[in-house]
Amino acid sequence: xxxxxxxxANTQWVFTGSLAFRVFxxxxxxxxxxxxxxxxxGTIVTIQIxxxxxxxxxxxxxxxxLVQAKEAKPQDFRVVFTIQLAICILIxxxxxxxxxxxxxxxxxxxxVDLMRVNAISFLFRPFLNIPSSLLRxxxxxxxxxxxxxxxxIIGGIVSIAFALFDYGPWSLVLGGLAxxxxxxxxxxxxxxxxxxxxxxxESARRLGGFGIRxxxxxxxxxxxxxxxNIIVARVQGPAMVGLFxxxxxxxxxxxxxxxxxxxxxxxxxxxxxxxxxxxxRRLYEKALALVLVYTLPIYVGFIWTAQTFxxxxxxxxxxxxxxxxxxxxSAGLFRCVSNLSGAVVAAQNRLGHEMRIQTETxxxxxxxxxxxVQYGLEGVAWALVFTxxxxxxxxxWLAQRCLDSNWSNLFGAIKPALYLNMLLFAALxxxxxxxxxxxxxxxxxxxxxxxxxxxxxxxxxxxxxxxxPILNSxxxxxxxxxxxxxxxxx
Numbered sequence: 001x002x003x004x005x006x007x008x009a010n011t012q013w014v015f016t017g018s019l020a021f022r023v024f025x026x027x028x029x030x031x032x033x034x035x036x037x038x039x040x041x042g043t044i045v046t047i048q049i050x051x052x053x054x055x056x057x058x059x060x061x062x063x064x065x066l067v068q069a070k071e072a073k074p075q076d077f078r079v080v081f082t083i084q085l086a087i088c089i090l091i092x093x094x095x096x097x098x099x100x101x102x103x104x105x106x107x108x109x110x111x112v113d114l115m116r117v118n119a120i121s122f123l124f125r126p127f128l129n130i131p132s133s134l135l136r137x138x139x140x141x142x143x144x145x146x147x148x149x150x151x152x153i154i155g156g157i158v159s160i161a162f163a164l165f166d167y168g169p170w171s172l173v174l175g176g177l178a179x180x181x182x183x184x185x186x187x188x189x190x191x192x193x194x195x196x197x198x199x200x201x202e203s204a205r206r207l208g209g210f211g212i213r214x215x216x217x218x219x220x221x222x223x224x225x226x227x228x229n230i231i232v233a234r235v236q237g238p239a240m241v242g243l244f245x246x247x248x249x250x251x252x253x254x255x256x257x258x259x260x261x262x263x264x265x266x267x268x269x270x271x272x273x274x275x276x277x278x279x280x281r282r283l284y285e286k287a288l289a290l291v292l293v294y295t296l297p298i299y300v301g302f303i304w305t306a307q308t309f310x311x312x313x314x315x316x317x318x319x320x321x322x323x324x325x326x327x328x329x330s331a332g333l334f335r336c337v338s339n340l341s342g343a344v345v346a347a348q349n350r351l352g353h354e355m356r357i358q359t360e361t362x363x364x365x366x367x368x369x370x371x372x373v374q375y376g377l378e379g380v381a382w383a384l385v386f387t388x389x390x391x392x393x394x395x396x397w398l399a400q401r402c403l404d405s406n407w408s409n410l411f412g413a414i415k416p417a418l419y420l421n422m423l424l425f426a427a428l429x430x431x432x433x434x435x436x437x438x439x440x441x442x443x444x445x446x447x448x449x450x451x452x453x454x455x456x457x458x459x460x461x462x463x464x465x466x467x468x469p470i471l472n473s474x475x476x477x478x479x480x481x482x483x484x485x486x487x488x489x490x
Contacts, residue, residue: 029249047114051095051115051119080129082199088123092119099111111411117173124183135226149453151179214351220359231373247322258295259295284341285409285413286470300421303425321377335392357395412470431450431454
């Protein structure tokens with residue numbers, strides 16, 4: 001199997017796993033959103049501000065270093081496990097002591113016990129990270145995907161069970177722990193990896209050099225993502241941060257399913273050919289073109305149907321998150337470009353340059369959110385859109401430098417999705433104008449179904465008939481599937 005075929009096969013597994021993970025997460029999220037209130041979610045989001053950033057410290061980027069390295073011995077895995085376990089024990093103790101201070105700062109006494117119990121998950125992380133890195137290094141993304149989905153299903157079921165018995169935010173914490181325990185068993189089953197302790201200064205230095213840079217970038221990226229939650233939680237309270245988190249998580253869903261899936265396999269593939277600029281450039285541009293073609297139509301759909309979607313799926317109590325979702329959806333292109341450009345930068349080990357870009361973006365976002373929060377959730381959303389655009393331009397420029405490429409090549413990869421989605425936007429606009437004026441409010445489910453059906457039909461028809469060279473193989477693949485389906489039915 002050549003690199004391109006291997007990339008496609010593994011990407012399909014990661015995508016399928018990511019899609020299943022998000023679909024089940026979405027279903028469980030809808031059920032939980034109807035059982036819990038925004039303040040319950042807001043409390044957990046507040047805790048995750050701290051546990052999330054320490055999660056990147058716990059890994060130290062060394063799991064990614066094992067995946068990126070040209071060579072990795074069994075001893076290297078034991079060294080990384082030893083370091084990660086020591087760090088995670090310290091993090092657990094730190095969070096246990098920090099919890100009362102966080103509760104006072106956010107004026108929410110529930111946070112104390114919730115944070116302390118949630119911190120137990122850090123003790124599981126080294127036992128999850130090492131076998132996951134082993135499978136990804138071996139390009140066995142199938143088992144990584146399956147484990148993730150099964151763990152999420154178990155966690156979701158446990159969360160719903162506790163929510164039915166009025167456990168409030170505790171249902172989310174306990175469900176997360178149940179999912180982690182399930183993943184522990186699954187990773188052991190698929191790898192038979194046995195934990196071992198070791199320390200070699202040379203191995204720690206070699207893997208730690210890349211890992212620390214990767215971890216710092218991830219921490220800065222995480223801080224950037226949490227700045228809106230911190231500011232909204234501090235200024236407007238847990239209910240409003242729960243609403244904003246709903247709009248932000250929905251806006252993140254398409255890029256996480258498509259771009260996030262492709263990132264994992266593209267990063268590993270680009271790492272294996274990091275000395276071949278021409279082949280790396282080809283893989284990057286093809287991956288970007290495909291991701292945008294499948295991701296942008298979802299964002300266009302959100303722009304037109306956000307309010308209706310929120311009401312139909314989550315209920316009226318979440319309607320105040322709809323406007324922010326519409327605004328955030330306009331940044332879909334920027335998020336995909338910056339995400340896949342990051343895979344190039346990481347594979348080429350240019351993380352120091354990315355660190356500066358991430359820092360610049362974080363400062364801009366903090367300033368924008370402090371200004372925007374005065375105008376409500378919509379103001380914060382516009383601050384995010386602006387910084388997503390800045391980050392995309394800077395990361396794309398850095399990726400081009402790494403691959404000796406140019407803006408013309410980048411536009412060539414983006415162009416098919418831009419043209420297709422401009423037509424989709426026009427089709428949905430026309431449909432909205434032709435539908436009865438009160439349909440959206442009196443029968444929102446019917447309005448949503450009509451818009452979705454017309455959008456999918458128009459987009460599929462144009463995609464299959466308007467040929468772009470960079471998408472020829474993908475279009476041919478779909479025509480092949482349609483011919484096989486027709487043969488079976490005929």
